[in-house]
Amino acid sequence: MNNHARQPGLAEPVESFRLGNGLDVVVVSDRRAPVVTHMVWYRNGSADDPAGKSGIAHFLEHLMFKGTQRWPAGEFSKIVAGFGGQENAFTSYDYTAYFQRVPKEHLRAMMDYEADRMTGLSFDESVVGPERDVVLEERRMRVDSDPAAQLGEEFSASLFFHHPYGTPIIGWEHEIERLNRDDAFAYYQRFYTPENAILVVAGDTDAAEVRSLAEDTYGRIAARGAAPVRERPIEPDPRASRRVQLNDPRVQQPSLRRGWLTPTYTSGTAEEVFALELVAEILGGGTTSRLYRRLCAEDELAAGASAYFMGSMVDRAAFQLSVSPRPGVAMATLESGLDAALAAFLADGPSELELARARTRLVAETVFARDNQASLARIFGSALAVGETVADVLAWPQRIEAVPREAVVEAARRYLRPDRSVTGLLLPA
Amino acid sequence: MNAPLPTPKLNTAGPAIDVQTVRSPGGVEAWLVEEHSLPLIAVDFAFDGGCSRDPADAAGSAYLISGLLDEGAGDLDAEAFQGRMADHAIGLGFDARRDDFHGYLQTLSTHRDTAFDLLGLALNQPRFDADAVARVKAQVVAGLQRQAKNPETLCRNALYASAFPGHAYGRPEKGDIDSVSRLEAPALRSLTPALLDRAGLKIVVVGDITADELAGRLDALFGALPAGAPRQRPAAPLPIQGLGETHVIDLDVPQTVLRFAGPGLMWDDPDFIPASVLNHILGGSAFTSRLFMEVREKRGLAYGVSSSLLPLRESAMLVGGTATRNDRAAESMKVIREEMAKLASDGPTEHEVEEAKRYIIGSYPLRFDTSPKIAGELLSLALRGDTPDFLASRNQRFAAVTLADVRRAAARLFGQPDLLVEAVGRPVGLA
Numbered sequence: 001m002n003n004h005a006r007q008p009g010l011a012e013p014v015e016s017f018r019l020g021n022g023l024d025v026v027v028v029s030d031r032r033a034p035v036v037t038h039m040v041w042y043r044n045g046s047a048d049d050p051a052g053k054s055g056i057a058h059f060l061e062h063l064m065f066k067g068t069q070r071w072p073a074g075e076f077s078k079i080v081a082g083f084g085g086q087e088n089a090f091t092s093y094d095y096t097a098y099f100q101r102v103p104k105e106h107l108r109a110m111m112d113y114e115a116d117r118m119t120g121l122s123f124d125e126s127v128v129g130p131e132r133d134v135v136l137e138e139r140r141m142r143v144d145s146d147p148a149a150q151l152g153e154e155f156s157a158s159l160f161f162h163h164p165y166g167t168p169i170i171g172w173e174h175e176i177e178r179l180n181r182d183d184a185f186a187y188y189q190r191f192y193t194p195e196n197a198i199l200v201v202a203g204d205t206d207a208a209e210v211r212s213l214a215e216d217t218y219g220r221i222a223a224r225g226a227a228p229v230r231e232r233p234i235e236p237d238p239r240a241s242r243r244v245q246l247n248d249p250r251v252q253q254p255s256l257r258r259g260w261l262t263p264t265y266t267s268g269t270a271e272e273v274f275a276l277e278l279v280a281e282i283l284g285g286g287t288t289s290r291l292y293r294r295l296c297a298e299d300e301l302a303a304g305a306s307a308y309f310m311g312s313m314v315d316r317a318a319f320q321l322s323v324s325p326r327p328g329v330a331m332a333t334l335e336s337g338l339d340a341a342l343a344a345f346l347a348d349g350p351s352e353l354e355l356a357r358a359r360t361r362l363v364a365e366t367v368f369a370r371d372n373q374a375s376l377a378r379i380f381g382s383a384l385a386v387g388e389t390v391a392d393v394l395a396w397p398q399r400i401e402a403v404p405r406e407a408v409v410e411a412a413r414r415y416l417r418p419d420r421s422v423t424g425l426l427l428p429a
Numbered sequence: 430m431n432a433p434l435p436t437p438k439l440n441t442a443g444p445a446i447d448v449q450t451v452r453s454p455g456g457v458e459a460w461l462v463e464e465h466s467l468p469l470i471a472v473d474f475a476f477d478g479g480c481s482r483d484p485a486d487a488a489g490s491a492y493l494i495s496g497l498l499d500e501g502a503g504d505l506d507a508e509a510f511q512g513r514m515a516d517h518a519i520g521l522g523f524d525a526r527r528d529d530f531h532g533y534l535q536t537l538s539t540h541r542d543t544a545f546d547l548l549g550l551a552l553n554q555p556r557f558d559a560d561a562v563a564r565v566k567a568q569v570v571a572g573l574q575r576q577a578k579n580p581e582t583l584c585r586n587a588l589y590a591s592a593f594p595g596h597a598y599g600r601p602e603k604g605d606i607d608s609v610s611r612l613e614a615p616a617l618r619s620l621t622p623a624l625l626d627r628a629g630l631k632i633v634v635v636g637d638i639t640a641d642e643l644a645g646r647l648d649a650l651f652g653a654l655p656a657g658a659p660r661q662r663p664a665a666p667l668p669i670q671g672l673g674e675t676h677v678i679d680l681d682v683p684q685t686v687l688r689f690a691g692p693g694l695m696w697d698d699p700d701f702i703p704a705s706v707l708n709h710i711l712g713g714s715a716f717t718s719r720l721f722m723e724v725r726e727k728r729g730l731a732y733g734v735s736s737s738l739l740p741l742r743e744s745a746m747l748v749g750g751t752a753t754r755n756d757r758a759a760e761s762m763k764v765i766r767e768e769m770a771k772l773a774s775d776g777p778t779e780h781e782v783e784e785a786k787r788y789i790i791g792s793y794p795l796r797f798d799t800s801p802k803i804a805g806e807l808l809s810l811a812l813r814g815d816t817p818d819f820l821a822s823r824n825q826r827f828a829a830v831t832l833a834d835v836r837r838a839a840a841r842l843f844g845q846p847d848l849l850v851e852a853v854g855r856p857v858g859l860a
Binding site: 030032033034035065073074077078080081082083084085086087101102103129130131132133134135137138140141144145146148203249250251252253255286287288293296297300303304324325326327356357360361363364365367368370371372373374 | 440444445464466467468469507508511512514515516517518535537560563564567568570571572574575577578579580680681682683684686714715716717722725726727728729730731732733752753754784787788789790791792793794795797798799800801
């Protein structure tokens with residue numbers, strides 16, 4: 001199988017193919033600088049953590065830097081640094097990804113190493129304890145030092161009260177403390193397989209070169225037979241509005257967020273998801289957005305107002321609004337203002353100008369993204385990791401352009417209902 | 430065991446980027462990198478001065494002005510101005526930094542007429558309408574309140590306040606809640622011409638535009654701004670105060686944020702390049718630095734630990750930091766001090782120096798793979814007084830660094846062991 005796809009403005013086609021052992025490959029050529037971005041994505045994330053073992057996907061991501069049978073701990077980081085390369089990794093709900101950005105002549109060495117650690121991780125007991133401490137410090141830094149992050153955890157847990165999207169990616173502290181070598185090894189055996197991985201290479205290379213290098217490195221890994229299956233509970237449809245509130249003496253600037261569950265691009269009702277992208281841009285995209293104009297500029301209630309939506313998830317997506325009051329404005333007043341602005345939008349829908357502006361901005365973002373090989377690698381990798389295709393990514397601007405106004409109104413009315421919402425309040429003690 | 434990969438030959442060629450110097454009929458100069466393969470234009474520019482020009486009793490002025498220039502200009506009020514930006518997907522904004530006032534423009538080349546018009550209006554005819562000033566001020570105050578108990582922000586502000594008491598560098602760039610609350614439109618309006626004067630202005634353009642076209646557009650953007658008077662750099666860096674002291678800000682959090690500062694070197698110091706190699710070995714960005722190995726890998730004390738050279742216009746620091754459990758903060762700081770002392774007394778190894786040079790040289794192309802990155806990199810080069818020739822010679826300068834050079838830099842930077850340390854949290858046994 002070999003797929004060529006061309007997007008207007010991309011100098012070279014985006015090519016994708018599959019190796020004999022099931023590894024998917026995407027190549028995005030950008031010849032302007034002698035640099036490549038090499039990424040391997042695994043189709044498992046924190047939402048695949050076994051019950052009671054929250055944080056194992058992220059912990060394993062850390063352990064992946066602790067050496068293989070071929071390369072002792074730290075050796076490969078020295079090699080990457082010796083090339084002047086950058087390396088890192090990240091864990092999300094649906095995927096875990098590893099990357100290096102290096103001068104192009106070192107692509108083969110990166111593939112050689114990344115292929116090696118797909119199956120050859122050494123799991124030396126002596127590194128497990130200190131690395132678990134590093135993860136606990138990471139959690140203290142990101143969550144325990146920040147009341148907004150603590151509310152975020154409670155908010156997600158309320159939005160997803162059954163599905164593991166409600167569990168923090170990094171894990172709950174008391175479960176991280178008990179993660180051990182055996183847990184990590186079992187998890188690695190289950191998910192780190194060629195059938196479960198996607199190789200994305202972007203930059204100064206082409207499909208022929210990547211194919212040849214990939215066959216000689218990743219291609220040598222034995223197939224396991226089938227990709228692992230994600231086993232996740234299904235979130236029930238929400239029937240009640242919920243509120244969570246966190247009071248903390250460290251909070252000097254209150255804020256409010258509101259979220260709703262929505263479908264995803266792969267859920268079979270993709271048109272609604274394209275429409276929700278537009279809703280998010282219209283309501284909260286920058287200073288011309290509906291909420292900013294109404295709450296920050298006209299009513300002078302809010303200091304900031306924004307919207308967030310990510311439809312590229314496996315099971316469910318979340319649509320979120322967030323507002324913070326101008327100094328001196330009571331939260332109840334701001335919340336009433338938000339309720340009214342939202343009710344007006346649901347009743348009347350967007351103006352033609354708002355809709356046209358949102359389409360222009362979303363489509364332009366995809367043009368700006370073409371300037372950045374690392375962004376392109378992330379866009380294609382994350383899309384494939386949640387079950388979308390290269391063609392889906394390339395068609396995204398046209399699909400956004402094609403969403404009719406009625407679809408925007410309908411999607412907003414169906415999903416952004418008060419009786420399905422979760423409200424999170426961050427308040428002073 | 431695996432045979433080691435062959436060590437590749439060090440390629441010291443600079444990035445293959447053709448920088449043209451474009452001069453307008455009115456004498457405005459810009460650097461241009463033409464790149465016509467994508468329909469995008471990126472403009473990056475900076476005026477000399479920035480937050481350091483804030484009056485002592487009006488900290489945060491430049492930062493507030495940076496948020497107001499695109500909130501209404503000429504005949505366009507804020508809504509109309511921002512609407513025109515949104516309708517054409519134009520990115521335009523300003524940022525006040527310690528030593529310069531930075532601006533950028535990003536546009537699809539098809540919308541460049543509108544984009545350059547808006548930039549010209551923002552620079553030359555900002556309105557400072559009362560409602561926009563009140564709104565943006567509220568945003569800045571809300572932002573300051575949000576950061577008021579943030580350990581990282583508290584620690585950073587405390588470090589600058591202790592290092593530079595009585596100097597503009599000692600004041601927070603965004604001001605504080607009191608100072609910002611007092612700022613009003615008339616004062617902001619009268620401060621703006623001096624912030625945006627052409628003495629020391631640097632402009633870089635990358636993308637889908639020709640030299641002729643750019644030359645024809647520069648005067649409308651920058652030509653009418655005041656000429657200003659060039660400011661001299663001080664001959665010697667302003668000394669850092671508080672060395673040898675450790676200050677703790679009490680905050681009820683389970684983790685202590687630590688930041689430290691010691692003397693650094695100015696850009697034009699002959700040892701700056703060897704010092705960059707030294708810093709890479711101590712706490713640079715690769716997963717191989719001594720601090721990373723000792724603090725994170727061996728002891729699991731922290732998620733992140735790093736150091737960097739921070740050359741300012743009037744001073745220079747070596748700064749670093751980490752965040753670690755309260756009961757192990759003292760241990761973390763001890764480990765950091767020991768690594769610095771070891772580098773001062775024993776120096777790095779020959780191997781460490783070679784590896785650091787390989788990293789610094791090999792990673793240079795990664796800074797030039799997108800238009801905004803190219804523009805930003807060239808702008809920082811221009812701001813410190815270098816010319817585009819630097820691109821070609823930079824890697825050779827690093828390649829020429831010897832172990833003796835790095836030892837000399839280590840003796841200068843770490844020979845006098847006193848550090849200024851700021852901690853936020855409930856550290857045990859630190860001070």
